[in-house]
Amino acid sequence: MLRADGITVRYGRRTVLDGLAFELEPGAIVGLAGPSGCGKSTLARVLALMLKPASGTVSVDGTAVRGWRQRAPRALRTGVALLYQQPRLAVDPRLTLRAIVAEPCAANRVTLDDGVFDRVGLTADLLTRRPHEVSDGQLQRACLARALAMRPRYLLCDEMTSMLDASTQALLVGVVRQYREESGAGVLAISHDDVLLRRWADETRPLHG
Ligand SMILES: Nc1ncnc2c1ncn2[C@@H]1O[C@H](COP(=O)(O)OP(=O)(O)OP(=O)(O)O)[C@@H](O)[C@H]1O
Helix, strand or coil: CEEEEEEEEEECCEEEEEEEEEEECCCCEEEEECCCCCCHHHHHHHHCCCCCCCEEEEEECCEECCCCHHHCCHHHHCCEEEECCCHHHCCCCCCCHHHHHHHHHHHCCCCCCCHHHHHCCCCHHHHCCCHHHCCHHHHHHHHHHHHHHCCCCEEEEECCCCCCCHHHHHHHHHHHHHHHHHHCCEEEEECCCHHHHHHHCCEEEECCC
16 A cells, blocks of 8 residues: 555645545556646655655555655665656656666666567667657657556556547556556556546545645
């Protein structure tokens, strides 16, 4: 279980999350709904151990998180993956797509399973290109491959498909669902598109700060 309790986040004087509790069960795909600006991305960043809340606790499969960002223990940090709306902001523009996918595996001494490229539909000719030589959809496939290569126990998708055309959306959602079936990972899906969310998630929960 990926669990957050009593999470409060402030940006300056503004409180965005106020004592929020949230649970993501293994094997579940939970949609997160709420108006723009209510703190969905903020919660995703807290759950991914990338943003330290002003107060509150996060635990990953029963282990309480004590350090955040680079200070989070590797086993906790690599167990939770976060995918963003804009893949171009999430990659090093100098690297090839293959290197982008391989980087976290190398840093964490995880063997890269080449099957991950097939899984997201990245062909060999795309893997030698750099981000400016591919489309947003192709780059987002690489970001998903990079996340899945680490076999996360929880996958947090923050508007992962919002910038993409319908067929790439469907492909990526299908890949995530299949990964969930095989691995029993828990998935959090954040999207403005209610229709997509209903199709994608087993249940949708409102965000109450
Ligand atoms: N780094 C930051 N510094 C200051 N304010 C921020 C920061 N990040 C987010 N905010 C503000 O906090 C509030 C919550 O932002 P957040 O991105 O979590 O909301 P959201 O529900 O994901 O919104 P959207 O659906 O529009 O993506 C917003 O008002 C936003 O402007």
